[in-house]
Amino acid sequence: xxxxxxxxxxxxxxxxxxxxxxxxxxxxxxxxxxxxxxxxxxxxxxxxxxxxxxxxxxxxxxxxxxxxxxxxxxxxxxxxxxxxxxxxxxxxxxxxxxxxxxxxxxxxxxxxxxxxxxxxxxxxxxxxxxxxxxxxxxxxxxxxxxxxxxxxxxxxxxxxxxxxxxxxxxxxxxxxxxxxxxxxxxxxxxxxxxxxxxxxxxxxxxxxxxxxxxxxxxxxxxxxxxxxxxxxxxxxxxxxxxxxxxxxxxxxxxxxxxxxxxxxxxxxxxxxxxxxxxxxxxxxxxxxxxxxxxxxxxxxxxxxxxxxxxxxxxxxxxxxxxxxxxxxxxxxxxxx
Numbered sequence: 444x445x446x447x448x449x450x451x452x453x454x455x456x457x458x459x460x461x462x463x464x465x466x467x468x469x470x471x472x473x474x475x476x477x478x479x480x481x482x483x484x485x486x487x488x489x490x491x492x493x494x495x496x497x498x499x500x501x502x503x504x505x506x507x508x509x510x511x512x513x514x515x516x517x518x519x520x521x522x523x524x525x526x527x528x529x530x531x532x533x534x535x536x537x538x539x540x541x542x543x544x545x546x547x548x549x550x551x552x553x554x555x556x557x558x559x560x561x562x563x564x565x566x567x568x569x570x571x572x573x574x575x576x577x578x579x580x581x582x583x584x585x586x587x588x589x590x591x592x593x594x595x596x597x598x599x600x601x602x603x604x605x606x607x608x609x610x611x612x613x614x615x616x617x618x619x620x621x622x623x624x625x626x627x628x629x630x631x632x633x634x635x636x637x638x639x640x641x642x643x644x645x646x647x648x649x650x651x652x653x654x655x656x657x658x659x660x661x662x663x664x665x666x667x668x669x670x671x672x673x674x675x676x677x678x679x680x681x682x683x684x685x686x687x688x689x690x691x692x693x694x695x696x697x698x699x700x701x702x703x704x705x706x707x708x709x710x711x712x713x714x715x716x717x718x719x720x721x722x723x724x725x726x727x728x729x730x731x732x733x734x735x736x737x738x739x740x741x742x743x744x745x746x747x748x749x750x751x752x753x754x755x756x757x758x759x760x761x762x763x764x765x766x767x768x769x770x771x772x773x774x775x776x777x778x779x
Contacts, residue, residue: 447476447545448522450529452514454482457489459532459670464497466536475542477523479503481514510641510777511620512649519635524627529646531621533670534560540665544624547662554629554653556660557618559609560669567608568671570622571615571661574651575604577713578705582720584687586746587727609663616654618661620646621669629656637707641777643686643700651708690746690753696779698757703768703776711769718765721758728754 449467453460460480467478481503482489490502503521505514515529526549528541540558548556560568583589606613623646633652636645650659686701688694698721706714728751735745746754760778767774 445477445523446525446549447541448479448518448524448527449476449541450479450481450515450518450522450527451532452481452483452511452518452529453485453489453493453532454508455485455487455489456532457485457487457492460489460493461496463530463532463534463536464493464500466534467530467541468497470536470539471541475545476528477501479518479522481505481518483508483510483514508777510645511643512636512640512645513638516635516638519627519630522627526624526626527630529620529623529625530667531669534621535668535670537666537668540667544662544665548624548626548660551660552657553660554633554656555618555623555625555650556662557622557624558665558667559661559663560619560621560671561666563668563670568619568669569605569607570609570619571613571659572605572617573602574616574654574708577709577716578701579717580604581701581705581717584689585721585724587731588720588724606661606663609661611663613661613663614658615661616659617647617650618659619669621671622667623650625653629653632656639703639707639774639776640700641696641775642779643697644704645700648704648707689757690750692779694753695757695760696777698761699764699776699778702761706768706771714765714768718761721761725755725758 451460451463464478478497478499479501480493483505484507490504494500494502501521503517505517509517519527526545528545530541544556544558557570560570562568579592582592585592606615633649633656636649640648653659686697688697702714702718705717728746731745732748732751764776
């Protein structure tokens with residue numbers, strides 16, 4: 444009997460999938476799970492390469508690059524387990540983390556859970572967090588006004604919104620989508636992932652609906668290596684980790700998805716307020732570049748002129764799509 448369905452979305456990263464699967468099969472009881480790989484029309488022989496090494500994998504072929512939410516939803520629909528695990532291809536499982544997490548989770552009342560993600564150098568990644576009023580942490584990536592928001596938060600004694608590192612069980616509001624385990628009965632009540640999203644922020648929006656069923660568990664005693672951003676950077680010729688890239692095409696996708704999430708979760712007012720702040724950052728960055736040229740300093744990394752142009756382009760694209768986002772009609776927000 445299949446208890447756990449492990450779902451991996453692939454887009455032109457067959458070797459990462461193979462590396463990930465090698466650790467899954469080596470570190471998990473074979474009778475516990477099935478593996479489903481959903482391929483987003485890679486067109487690079489991924490199926491042949493992966494299935495040659497792991498013939499038991501169930502391969503689902505999407506006929507277009509459907510992104511993270513739609514591909515995972517298809518995997519969930521076709522899964523046999525009562526619990527599903529969404530796991531990135533750029534992860535490596537160790538110390539039987541999946542099995543341990545599953546057994547703790549299955550015996551609990553939590554609707555969803557995760558583990559402590561770590562970098563290859565063993566330093567921790569943000570694996571779970573709490574929601575912030577209005578989604579204001581969406582402002583933190585801004586190079587100047589974001590620093591101001593962070594400073595005001597510290598001065599007012601605001602709670603840090605994320606868990607720097609979990610050592611044991613911590614209850615949170617949302618879980619990093621690189622490793623997200625969810626019960627099927629919770630999905631039946633909260634719904635599948637929102638298919639308006641192409642990539643980024645979709646797991647946060649999903650968790651906002653799952654959160655209505657109860658808090659989520661971050662099992663810090665179980666750890667999984669996550670080569671953060673590796674798969675997306677390789678696919679889209681980008682760099683950087685997390686949501687702090689605002690300057691290239693990947694940055695445009697990150698910004699767009701984050702704003703769609705803010706609108707869906709917190710409403711049009713918060714969306715418009717944050718959009719205004721992002722627009723206001725344009726002259727602030729421009730002044731910052733001018734000052735740095737007049738008074739060169741090695742203190743802190745500041746946006747370059749090229750990044751400034753990229754930021755302006757991305758914000759203008761966001762403004763151009765604001766009407767569609769506010770109306771919340773079904774729309775596939777894909778730019779990559």
